[in-house]
Each structure stands twice: as C-alpha cells, then as structure tokens.
C-alpha cells in the first residue's frame with residue numbers, strides 16, 4: 001500500500017497563477033479566465049495587487065468573491081507591486097507590514113471565505129530575507145525556488161526534501177508574437193521570458209507536457225487573457241487560453257495531470273511527506289507519523305490499494321465515516337483519505 005505521487009493517482013501536477021489581478025490591463029482575468037476555468041471544473045491561483053483592488057472598491061472585491069465561490073485561490077502579489085529587492089533597473093520598494101501583513105488582512109476582510117496562504121513576488125524577485133518574512137506572517141508557501149529570480153525557472157521533480165517556500169519552480173508565459181516584438185528591439189533591450197521553445201507558438205502547451213513527461217509539478221505564470229491592443233505584458237489570447245484549458249482538462253480526464261491551486265498542491269506534498277510510512281495489517285491502514293503532520297498542511301492524499309481476489313468493491317472507514325474506493329484495474333483501487341484523521345479500516349467487498 002503506497003501513497004500516490006499526486007491526487008487521484010495523476011502522473012503530474014500543474015498550476016496556473018494569473019499575476020496582476022486588479023491591475024487595469026489585466027481585466028481579462030475576471031472577464032475570461034475565471035469563467036473559462038470554472039466551466040471546465042479547473043481551479044486557478046489569482047495573484048492580487050491589493051492596492052489596485054482597494055482603489056476600485058466593491059466592483060473589484062465582488063469579482064474576487066466570485067473567484068472564491070468558483071474554488072479559485074486568491075494569492076498575494078504585494079500591495080503596490082514595488083520590487084522586493086534592488087534589481088538595478090528597479091529599486092527596492094518594500095515593507096513587510098504593508099506588502100505581506102496588511103495585504104493578507106485586506107483581502108480576507110473584503111472577500112469572505114478567502115484564505116490568503118500563498119505569496120507571489122512582484123518581478124519574481126526575492127531573497128532569503130523576503131522569503132523568511134513570508135514564512136513568519138501566516139503564509140504556507142511562495143512561488144520561489146532556491147536560487148533566486150530568473151534562475152528558478154523550471155519544474156519541481158524531486159519532492160523528498162520539499163520546502164514550500166523554496167521548492168516552487170515556475171515559468172512565465174509569453175506569447176510568440178509578444179516575444180518576437182521583444183526580439184526585434186535593440187540588443188540591450190531584448191530579454192527572453194519563457195524557458196520553453198519560443199520558435200513554436202505553443203509555449204503554454206509545452207509547459208503542461210513537460211510536467212507530464214517528468215511527473216513533477218509545474219507552475220505556469222500567466223497574466224491577462226485578452227485580445228485587446230495594446231497588449232498587457234505577458235497576455236495570452238482568449239482562443240489560446242480556451243485551447244490550453246481544454247487540453248489540460250483532457251489530460252486530467254486521462255489521469256495524466258492534476259490541476260489545482262498552489263496551496264492545494266503544497267498541502268498534498270507536505271501531508272505525503274509528513275505522514276510517514278503506511279503500515280497495512282489486519283485490514284487496518286496506519287500512518288507511522290500521522291501525529292506529526294503540521295495541521296496547517298493536513299489534507300487528503302490518495303492511497304493506492306492492491307487487493308487479492310479482485311473484490312467487486314472496497315471502501316475505507318475512518319472515524320466511522322465510510323468512503324468508497326475507485327477501481328483503477330484488476331485488484332487495484334484508489335482511495336482519498338486524510339492521514340491526520342487517524343487509521344483507516346478497509347472494508348473489502350463493501
């Protein structure tokens with residue numbers, strides 16, 4: 001009996017985070033992204049620049065309320081998008097009280113039901129000090145790797161020593177057309193955004209495919225979804241976005257990818273890592289270190305159950321609550337349970 005690498009035994013995990021929610025040029029996030037994802041049963045991370053939400057007041061807070069009712073996660077993208085560190089071309093403009101603490105409070109106050117537990121840095125710029133501030137102020141993770149800044153592009157593959165503040169690798173999307181415009185600038189102004197092959201016009205699909213090929217977790221950073229001119233930085237067209245989410249949904253239905261919000265995926269990894277080994281004896285499943293699971297991260301994981309005699313069905317009983325397992329093959333089932341809630345009794349044939 002083992003714990004599946006990802007929920008529902010998917011081969012890989014995938015997250016979309018739209019940065020710059022509440023910025024004017026990102027209105028396409030509530031105009032298109034929210035509905036397109038919701039219609040396909042997919043959940044997004046949505047990174048709010050809180051000052052801009054505040055300035056627009058109730059109409060914008062209502063959009064954020066809709067996001068939460070659709071199961072999306074609102075993540076914090078600072079108060080006014082000042083740079084967390086001095087980048088040379090962008091001076092440091094940062095206050096932990098305003099950008100980290102007050103932002104979380106403002107969102108949670110104005111959007112009932114929102115729990116702000118994930119942080120994305122403006123300009124994807126951070127250092128150990130900034131990461132520590134996030135960690136100490138009620139967040140459960142950050143979109144950041146171990147190195148810093150542009151060097152943390154990529155996919156998380158090895159989760160044995162996963163740290164939710166330094167193991168969330170990512171890649172920022174840019175359309176081929178927009179990248180081509182940047183490539184045509186004078187040499188000193190050129191820069192490359194995505195690590196994926198921008199000779200091809202399918203960077204967003206390459207991103208999902210890499211997750212599936214590696215079995216890892218990839219976080220795709222998007223901005224607005226729109227077809228308007230002038231483009232917002234890093235926008236994706238409505239047609240491409242629909243096509244992307246259709247693609248993800250198809251891969252998810254085929255068991256190849258699990259798309260979810262950043263905090264949901266972090267919780268899965270943390271619970272899997274912290275619950276210890278699964279001991280199966282006399283139809284009882286016991287997690288050797290269930291007691292030491294950090295409650296902030298405790299969530300459901302997927303158990304892979306192999307039986308003998310191919311019973312028609314099985315279910316698990318935990319604290320007198322019964323949950324049916326799903327058959328995935330001969331003698332093979334999957335079952336979603338929460339290790340922090342204690343041992344599970346397997347009911348074979350029931």
Ligand SMILES: [Zn+2]
Nearest residue numbers: 019020122123
């Ligand atoms: Zn941003």
